[in-house]
């Protein structure tokens with residue numbers, strides 16, 4: 001009834017303590033499952049699903065905007081939903097949930113990443129920066145300043161993703177010309193059409209050398 | 212004469228958005244981000260057939276899945292009371308959510324799974340098994356044109372834009388020496404604002420609802436929901452503080468909103484329901500696929516003698532959607548003989564919705580391409596052709612324009628783009644492997660004004676809070692309203708706050724149809740004037756000369772109230788609160804349109820110029836330069852107005868070159884639902900652009916001298932692109948989008 005094989009496979013590559021955790025719990029379930037009457041009843045009432053709910057939590061240790069989090073999460077939870085739904089860090093946006101719009105862009109160990117395409121548990125031990133962690137206290141990041149000055153947005157929904165992408169674009173060395181910026185910022189859709197202003201903001205920050 | 216018009220450089224340094232900081236720091240909370248205790252998550256189950264009847268819904272597995280609280284469908288819905296009433300509006304018949312087993316389109320919401328986390332609700336929804344008795348579905352307009360009907364609206368309003376219309380003679384184009392007679396197709400286009408449509412529904416009591424909802428009209432949504440659930444109007448509160456774009460998709464209540472409210476009733480907890488990106492292409496409206504036939508005839512000198520224009524648009528099986536596709540053909544040019552015919556074709560699709568420049572954007576594509584085609588037949592410059600047919604007054608209503616600076620628009624834009632570089636003969640400019648062409652087209656949209664009120668709270672420290680129920684879907688409403696108040700009162704913008712998006716705030720219309728500045732701005736002016744009168748009354752108790760002060764001359768300078776007529780009569784603001792020990796002054800102001808629309812015809816105008824480069828081997832089109840010149844009256848907030856116009860060009864480029872909701876007619880399923888298949892312009896598609904505003908006041912619409920902007924910035928862009936592509940290649944594409952396959 002319990003598919004230990006698949007579970008173990010999923011378990012591979014995960015932190016060793018979560019593996020121990022899992023084995024402990026799974027033996028409890030095996031004990032229940034081995035009682036024939038209980039097994040039938042459990043299956044009838046779909047108790048197996050109820051039990052698996054209790055065990056399908058994995059440990060995740062992650063640093064977000066300088067703060068350390070030690071969490072238990074379901075393996076199917078995305079980094080984006082971890083941020084938005086569990087940690088209430090709603091600055092990172094969900095625009096498509098399938099890697100096609102860039103609204104969910106965050107920095108994972110300094111690299112821009114679509115957080116909707118990354119499972120939270122894949123980021124164990126990682127350092128994540130979101131839009132909430134970009135400013136230095138009350139002092140805005142130069143890219144945030146430049147977006148305000150050049151009006152690099154209208155509705156503002158794509159904006160956190162654009163800004164995180166823009167900062168990374170300069171760090172990567174992909175902001176040397178207008179054409180290059182356009183190419184390397186093309187993963188971030190702005191339906192309000194603030195593209196030209198976004199380019200101008202990035203060019204100014206790049207020229208100022210403040211990133 | 213000093214230059215009045217505005218160019219990029221004049222506008223880039225203007226006042227920045229007042230909500231810039233919250234938007235660049237991620238602090239702005241959009242609908243799905245509002246935190247409520249005991250929140251649950253709803254995920255929709257959709258029909259997988261285009262037409263038929265549900266024969267069974269097996270929810271057992273879903274109900275037993277971990278974390279699932281409820282599965283709701285037509286079998287166990289708490290019900291929408293309005294559905295039981297007789298005499299419902301027959302034209303606007305919304306899809307009746309979970310009302311029965313009928314399926315009208317593929318993707319129709321037929322059940323919802325509510326769980327304690329999003330993942331569990333999603334998984335639960337995947338476990339619901341549905342069987343159907345499937346019927347043949349019809350989703351292709353061309354194949355089903357025989358099903359076209361005259362909309363009920365036309366019968367109800369025989370003078371309206373959807374009724375058959377003749378000015379002069381019908382089909383007079385046939386008698387003209389030079390003729391164009393063609394068919395144009397605008398495919399369905401999805402709004403796809405970046406923020407997904409979302410709602411959080413909470414029943415505060417048996418008869419009391421609070422909705423955090425993505426809407427373009429908090430009060431209109433509240434009223435519609437109150438009607439559906441038969442609740443007292445004041446018992447429905449709607450909040451939409453930040454709206455991440457909409458473009459028309461949030462102008463009405465959609466099924467998923469009703470679903471969330473039903474679900475919240477069932478589970479007795481707040482339910483959050485966020486649409487998936489793919490659902491955004493068929494659950495919240497779209498610009499409908501429209502086939503148009505335009506025939507136009509002119510004499511040798513370019514004078515147009517006759518214009519015939521027919522339109523066939525998609526609508527759903529349960530509701531009639533109409534829009535003003537034909538209005539521009541009736542009023543834009545001085546043509547003696549015009550006839551129009553408007554039809555809709557009910558199909559197994561969801562109901563369309565107004566999308567930015569609704570109707571007019573579709574109509575202008577056909578009309579402005581046909582005019583361009585005529586210019587080549589006449590061997591006449593297309594700007595010249597438009598000027599020959601310039602209407603000195605509204606030929607439809609036969610009254611003067613309130614203001615019309617189209618001629619200035621043509622001139623300014625032609626100079627800016629370098630129209631003299633254009634060759635009259637198509638396919639004559641080559642730049643390496645690229646063919647180069649120039650195109651122009653005109654746009655227009657009615658300039659409207661509605662009634663609104665604003666509440667002001669003024670404090671002794673000189674700070675001002677203004678409140679209105681209006682939404683801000685992106686143009687920067689708080690910014691333009693702050694600019695209007697700052698200008699009127701003399702207060703620094705940083706001392707003004709403008710709050711919006713709350714149905715309990717003073718009355719405002721929906722944000723749609725480019726009416727916000729004219730409507731709410733007028734109420735801001737009225738409120739500021741009322742505030743000045745009240746302050747002067749109070750000042751008069753200290754210095755009697757204030758009795759004669761008129762609002763126009765009163766301003767707030769630093770901490771003082773000043774009358775420019777009597778500079779010596781200054782008083783300290785704080786002192787005006789002392790006598791009755793007030794901590795704040797609360798003032799309301801109302802504004803409504805008068806009789807002006809009987810005397811004048813109100814329209815905004817735009818002229819768009821495009822330089823297109825077409826790759827000769829691959830057929831790829833690149834927009835190299837775009838210039839829009841806009842007559843929207845006085846520009847209230849230049850920086851945001853410029854951005855809004857650029858957004859219009861971007862939307863128009865999408866419409867012209869890539870956007871296409873494709874339906875598999877065998878199943879009725881949308882195949883271009885995701886951004887992977889439904890292409891919208893990205894950064895690499897968009898050049899630097901020049902936005903220009905004539906910036907001449909409209910004397911009659913409102914005290915600011917403004918007209919509307921949000922629609923005219925996209926209306927006319929797609930035909931300008933199509934015309935530029937023709938000029939570059941000699942290939943006329945009359946079926947949007949202009950994809951490379953149509954050019955090679």
Ligand code: FES
Pocket residue numbers: 093094095096097098099100101102103104105114115116117
């Ligand atoms: S939400 Fe991640 S790319 Fe769109």
Ligand code: FES
Pocket residue numbers: 152153154155156157158159189190191192193194405455456685
């Ligand atoms: S600012 Fe609205 S989508 Fe970019």
